[in-house]
Amino acid sequence: MEIIKIHHPYDPSEIYPEDIVLILGFFDGVHRGHKTVIEAGVKLAKEKGLKAALMTFNRHPAFVYRKFDPDYHYYLTPLKRKEALLEQTGIDILYEVDFTSSFGTLDPQSFVDQYIVDWHAKAVVAGFDYTYGKSNQANMNTLDQYAKGRFEIHKIQEQLASNEKISSTRIRQNIEQGQIDEANELLGYIYETTGFVIHGEARGRTLGYPTANVLSDPDVYMPRIGVYAVKMCVNEEWFDGMASIGYNPTFGYRKDISVEVNLFDFSQEIYGENVRIKWVKYLRDEENYDSKEALIAQLVKDEEDSRAILSKVKINQI
Template sequence: MEIIKLRHPYKQSEIPAERVVLVLGFFDGLHRGHKKVIETGRELAEKHQLKLAVMTFNQHPSIVFQKVLPENMRYLTSLEQKEKHMAELGVDYLYEVEFTSDFANLPPQNFVDQYIVDLNADYAVSGFDYTYGPKEIADIAHLPGYAKERFVIVTVPKEEEEGQKISSTRIREEMSKGNMEEVTDLLGYIYEIEGTVIHGDARGRLLGFPTANIKTKSTVRLPEEGVYVSELKVGDTWYPAMSSIGHNDTFGAGRELTVEVFILDFHRDIYGEQVAVRWNHHLRGQIAFNSAEALIEQLKQDELDTRAYFKKKTSK
């Protein structure tokens, strides 16, 4: 897959000459609904012997439209994760357009001319709710007027689960409740974050549960605070683990939010490693215990519950 980063206004020489099926969307989370849109594009590309291209943005449009600070955005997938998913889905060209004010202010006709027609699209594929400007003048219903029969418009209907639309918003809502099985079902894969192992205060080691402290970017969306059955990827290997998201309230109020991972039967030093964490199952919420001893007893139970989860999973 070739990644092509565009900043408005781009030069036509930056665009590959091949005719393409162009799939449009932001695709935060790359959930089952998004995959249906991309797979529709792939089927068209294979049928008509065209290249499959996807156009997305380097940041969420609300950073420009609603003046949200970039560091305050919380994404389900980083740009790097999105690139990995796109490659796995068979995308030939991934256009990452910088979502600047100049780009955001393009009139709908200019957007269609420059970012569909001039990207050599024979087909433009999107979800039913895709917009490319103010919704009242730049939704799917208005697209044929701007297209002027220069490309074929393919609109993918909404994907539903139990009568509800599968959406990034719904996934974020389920994450905020710790409903990770529901999140997994909507995404089509286990939710995953990336980070770096850093030195913590070593309190877990003193409690008998040494943890890897994971530093994540401020833009990473974390599940609800609590204790989870999880997995940690070190190198190319996933290890069963239990993880905590919280402020360690047992040891005082006002502490910084941390992500700590206790890896089952693991005894290596991994400080400084780039790792990933999967969030399989919510065990319990965060509790401020009356003593370290009470916390240790609960952690022992959490470990038993975690081992039971993986034993049940492997026996299926």
């Protein structure tokens, strides 16, 4: 997959010079609904003997179109993660457009002329709810009037799960509510966050459960407060464990939320290491225990539950 980064206005020499099938969308999460759109575009490109190109943006359009919205400040898939997932879809070219005010305020006709026709698109594939032009002026139902017969239009209908639309918003809601199983089902893979290991208070060692304190990527959407069965990647190797997101109420509330991961059968020093965490299953809420002994008893049960859950999980390296 070739990645081409575009800043408006672009130099025509940056654009792939031959005909393409162009797939359009922001694709945060690259979830099952997105994959249906992308698969349709890749299949069409193969049928036509053309390259499959996908256009996405380096940041969500909400930053340009409206005031700060917390739902769009945090991503299911930051750009590097999105690139890794998209590379598995079979597309040939990934166009990453800087979503700036100059790009975001293009009128619909200019967008179509400069970012579809001038990119040599012979067909466009997008979801039914794709919009373009300043403040979402135009959509897939109006694309034909701007296309003027210069390319085919393939609109992919909404994809459903349990009679509801598969969407990034729905997945965020699942994650926020601790419904990580449902989120993973809609994504089609295990939800992942990244960060690096920092020094914590080392309290877990006194309990017999030493933890890696992870400072998470500030742009990624974090699961809700609670305890989870997880897998964590350290130096390209995956380990089973359990993680706590919260304030450690038994020992007095912290100012900031912490992410602490206890890895099973693990004794390495990993301060400063970049890590990936796959959130497999939500176990329970964060609780305030009357004693250290009560907390340890719960941690023993959490470990037993996590080991049983994780023994059945086959890890996908992507």
